Amino acid sequence: MNRVTIFDVAREAGVAISTVSTALSGGPGVSDATRARVRGIAQSMGWVPSMRGRSLVSKRAWAVGLLIQRPATVLEADPFFSGFIAGVEAVLDEAGYALLLQFADSAQQVLERLPRWALGGVVDGVFLTDVEVEDARYELVRDLGLPAVAINTPVWHESLCPVSQDTLGGLRELMDHLIRLGHRRIGHVSGPPQFLHSGQRETVWREALAAAGLAEGPLVRGDFTSEGGVRAADLLLRGPEWPTAVVCANDLTAIGFISQAAELGISVPDDISVTGFDGIQLGSYITPSLTTVQTSPQVLGRRAAEVLLEMVAGRPVQPVEVEPAQLILRRSTAVPPRS
Numbered sequence: 001m002n003r004v005t006i007f008d009v010a011r012e013a014g015v016a017i018s019t020v021s022t023a024l025s026g027g028p029g030v031s032d033a034t035r036a037r038v039r040g041i042a043q044s045m046g047w048v049p050s051m052r053g054r055s056l057v058s059k060r061a062w063a064v065g066l067l068i069q070r071p072a073t074v075l076e077a078d079p080f081f082s083g084f085i086a087g088v089e090a091v092l093d094e095a096g097y098a099l100l101l102q103f104a105d106s107a108q109q110v111l112e113r114l115p116r117w118a119l120g121g122v123v124d125g126v127f128l129t130d131v132e133v134e135d136a137r138y139e140l141v142r143d144l145g146l147p148a149v150a151i152n153t154p155v156w157h158e159s160l161c162p163v164s165q166d167t168l169g170g171l172r173e174l175m176d177h178l179i180r181l182g183h184r185r186i187g188h189v190s191g192p193p194q195f196l197h198s199g200q201r202e203t204v205w206r207e208a209l210a211a212a213g214l215a216e217g218p219l220v221r222g223d224f225t226s227e228g229g230v231r232a233a234d235l236l237l238r239g240p241e242w243p244t245a246v247v248c249a250n251d252l253t254a255i256g257f258i259s260q261a262a263e264l265g266i267s268v269p270d271d272i273s274v275t276g277f278d279g280i281q282l283g284s285y286i287t288p289s290l291t292t293v294q295t296s297p298q299v300l301g302r303r304a305a306e307v308l309l310e311m312v313a314g315r316p317v318q319p320v321e322v323e324p325a326q327l328i329l330r331r332s333t334a335v336p337p338r339s
Helices: 006-013 017-025 032-045 051-058 079-095 107-119 137-144 168-181 196-211 226-237 251-263 297-312
Strands: 063-068 098-103 126-128 148-151 160-165 186-190 219-221 245-248 273-275 292-294 320-322 326-328
Touching: 006 017, 006 032, 017 032, 063 079, 063 107, 063 297, 079 098, 079 297, 107 137, 126 137, 126 297, 137 148, 137 160, 148 297, 160 297, 168 186, 168 196, 168 245, 168 273, 168 292, 168 326, 186 196, 186 226, 186 251, 219 226, 226 245, 226 251, 245 251, 251 273, 297 320
Parallel strands: 063 098, 063 126, 126 148, 148 160, 160 320, 186 219, 186 245, 245 273
Antiparallel strands: 292 326
């Protein structure tokens, strides 16, 4: 079946091609009656807009990019990205935009690919996730003049606008909860140290212990994966003495930790309390259900897309803060076991 073009619509409507183009694009210069008639004919003929044609006329790509510096399996393993993308797509689809999603093996690959996207007119803007402590992408998008929205960063300049959620308040509440239960040896399984949010969560852990007059429990460097949680459990639970509670940097890590604890014959929460971070749905179904901090990746995605499209259109924007993350108390935490 041949694709219906604006030439076909113009022939059926008995008007010039320029009239059809203006009517369908929403531009000025045609009457409301003509616009409605042309659109009705186009719809009845099954016409759909051509991305290439729109790009040529508007000088836009009608696409924005998300370049993730992690393995492609992250979409299977880390629900943050599926929720974030769902929020982004809800806005882009309504605006007639496409999302270009790619994965990179290294930071250098990211820095090489972004200029190709921008200078080649492949995308009109980008999302920056997994923000790093010293993130070279900040200056790169400014040099390229490429509109960018970064998730959970304090940085803001003419080409970059942050969309953030206060997640640390919920984590402080979680630490207070463990300390009120009576835990005095609280360990931490962190995320990759290069990520800004990994360091922020580790800092909250340290500060809460210091404020309570407690020594820092053991720290294990993790990688935000369930496999990393398994490795952390092996390190912390095979010695003669382990912490009475462990704060994991995300839910996947906590789920892996709980699974390996069970393999070692250690009960959660009777022998050790375990907490996560993110609030993924799976955490409410495991045994025991997971105490965690509930974040909002879909809301972040939606607001990030709205802000990015405003930037692409050349309209002024301000940093956006969505509703704070919330502490969710479930069955994986309890008073510490007696010595």
